[in-house]
Amino acid sequence: MRLRLHMWVIEARLAGLLLAEKALMDRLLILTLYAVFCLASIETYLDGVSLTPIAWAIVIFAIVAGWTAVSLASEGPVSDRPVALDLAGREGLRNLLENVGADVHRPVPRHASLVLSPILWRSFGCDPGSLRNDKSTIGIPAGCLMVWSVFDFRCYVANSLVRTPSPRWFRYARVALHKLNQECFQHAAARRTGRRVRLAGWFLRHHVTLLNNWELLAEIEADRRTARCYGASTVADWLQRYYLSAISVPACLNAIVAPSAARGQLLPVAESCRVYHNLMEPNWLTSLRAENDQSGTGDPKAGGP
Amino acid sequence: MTKAERATPKPVALSAIAIRLGALQNTAEVAHANDPRPAASLFEDLPSLEETAVRNELGKLPDPFSRGAVEDLGGSILIPQMQEEVARNAKMLAGCRPPDIPDLIQRAPELAASYCEDRQFLLAPAQRQAMIPNLLTAFLAVELVKENWQVSYSVEEGLTLRNGRRRLNPHDTVQRLAKGELSRQEFLATIAPADPSPPAA
Numbered sequence: 185m186r187l188r189l190h191m192w193v194i195e196a197r198l199a200g201l202l203l204a205e206k207a208l209m210d211r212l213l214i215l216t217l218y219a220v221f222c223l224a225s226i227e228t229y230l231d232g233v234s235l236t237p238i239a240w241a242i243v244i245f246a247i248v249a250g251w252t253a254v255s256l257a258s259e260g261p262v263s264d265r266p267v268a269l270d271l272a273g274r275e276g277l278r279n280l281l282e283n284v285g286a287d288v289h290r291p292v293p294r295h296a297s298l299v300l301s302p303i304l305w306r307s308f309g310c311d312p313g314s315l316r317n318d319k320s321t322i323g324i325p326a327g328c329l330m331v332w333s334v335f336d337f338r339c340y341v342a343n344s345l346v347r348t349p350s351p352r353w354f355r356y357a358r359v360a361l362h363k364l365n366q367e368c369f370q371h372a373a374a375r376r377t378g379r380r381v382r383l384a385g386w387f388l389r390h391h392v393t394l395l396n397n398w399e400l401l402a403e404i405e406a407d408r409r410t411a412r413c414y415g416a417s418t419v420a421d422w423l424q425r426y427y428l429s430a431i432s433v434p435a436c437l438n439a440i441v442a443p444s445a446a447r448g449q450l451l452p453v454a455e456s457c458r459v460y461h462n463l464m465e466p467n468w469l470t471s472l473r474a475e476n477d478q479s480g481t482g483d484p485k486a487g488g489p
Numbered sequence: 490m491t492k493a494e495r496a497t498p499k500p501v502a503l504s505a506i507a508i509r510l511g512a513l514q515n516t517a518e519v520a521h522a523n524d525p526r527p528a529a530s531l532f533e534d535l536p537s538l539e540e541t542a543v544r545n546e547l548g549k550l551p552d553p554f555s556r557g558a559v560e561d562l563g564g565s566i567l568i569p570q571m572q573e574e575v576a577r578n579a580k581m582l583a584g585c586r587p588p589d590i591p592d593l594i595q596r597a598p599e600l601a602a603s604y605c606e607d608r609q610f611l612l613a614p615a616q617r618q619a620m621i622p623n624l625l626t627a628f629l630a631v632e633l634v635k636e637n638w639q640v641s642y643s644v645e646e647g648l649t650l651r652n653g654r655r656r657l658n659p660h661d662t663v664q665r666l667a668k669g670e671l672s673r674q675e676f677l678a679t680i681a682p683a684d685p686s687p688p689a690a
Binding site for chain 1: 503504505506507508509510511512513514516517518519520521523524525526527528529530531532535536538539540541542543545546547551554555556557558559561562565566567569570613644645
């Protein structure tokens with residue numbers, strides 16, 4: 185419950201930040217309110233007190249706010265659509281999805297999408313993160329299929345099913361984040377300074393922090409729910425492999441698979457990613473254990489994968 | 490440091506994975522049958538699925554395309570890429586030979602001004618300068634291949650060139666040269682032509 189409370193607090197802060205950012209950075213809403221207020225003042229001065237200008241002010245403000253919301257929704261970051269994977273004829277996969285759905289008491293995803301990496305690995309590419317909010321579709325990262333065991337895959341599916349999807353209005357925050365990021369990049373490239381540059385940087389940092397904190401709390405909540413079904417050490421094992429594969433698979437795709445594909449040669453994706461993953465694993469686990477020792481939290485599974 | 494400060498350690502900024510692992514600590518342990526088979530065993534048609542995903546996300550595979558192994562990466566992918574990089578900058582490297590690389594690497598800021606990057610990139614001056622060691626790596630590899638050094642690739646070692654018993658990783662060699670970890674003499678000894686085999690008695 186405390187976790188959920190923290191998530192609500194973050195949502196409220198994010199909503200406030202979004203409104204403040206729109207008001208201070210775009211100034212459209214503030215200017216509209218100001219213009220309506222001036223009109224209302226003139227009418228009040230000429231004709232005495234009347235509620236009509238206030239009603240008009242509310243209507244105009246609502247129209248501008250609605251228009252801003254629609255324009256924000258159409259300005260999000262662009263990404264490719266993942267390939268739909270037909271579940272018909274894949275008895276093994278369907279059985280696994282049904283079993284996991286029964287284990288965690290959640291509806292079974294009706295669709296599956298095929299992606300190469302568990303996270304976004306190239307600009308404008310497929311964004312597997314967006315699939316995490318779609319409960320009817322499960323994303324299958326091809327690059328992880330030789331790294332994860334079948335049981336790791338169960339943990340991944342269970343975690344996806346029990347994770348609280350982010351509120352729909354978060355897409356406005358993501359669009360604002362995307363635009364702020366672009367603006368900050370332009371300022372940095374032109375070496376601009378000034379109040380607007382500082383303000384954009386401040387809003388960008390706070391958007392990133394709040395969105396990341398919310399995502400982290402949602403993941404912790406999902407981990408605990410998954411661990412209640414499959415055990416903490418099993419989920420900890422999978423988590424370590426999941427995090428490292430989110431580094432190793434994009435690295436392998438960029439270093440090996442993409443250059444080969446550009447020259448018309450297809451390398452075995454899952455196998456290449458497995459070799460890359462195994463190469464990075466010892467150092468990564470050592471640094472993770474050092475971090476756990478330093479913080480004194482320890483590792484639920486001391487042995488590691 | 491006071492006694493109170495020693496008693497309360499400074500909070501450590503943890504990564505997300507460490508926080509998530511820490512949050513699992515108080516969760517009850519549940520026994521569940523494990524299945525250690527790779528998740529790929531759920532997909533009988535993995536090669537065709539990989540092909541579909543690569544086509545969707547990269548869209549660069551010609552029809553028909555060839556299937557390769559990771560070991561083929563050096564000769565069939567990396568060396569041709571390096572040849573293109575060197576050809577783009579042929580004007581800058583005109584008249585240069587591999588023994589000139591220690592001098593060229595010292596002139597990186599000057600070379601960056603005339604560096605021709607791949608058309609898909611638009612690099613800032615600092616990024617262009619950072620590309621010079623890569624260009625010199627490509628130049629070294631291409632020139633050594635011309636001198637019949639053999640190319641191999643493994644994920645563990647990366648691109649490796651072999652000539653008899655001598656072997657070098659061109660990327661590693663140029664990086665060590667740039668950092669001053671490899672002297673000019675050591676570099677020249679590494680790339681010197683192999684000694685002619687002793688005449689038969």
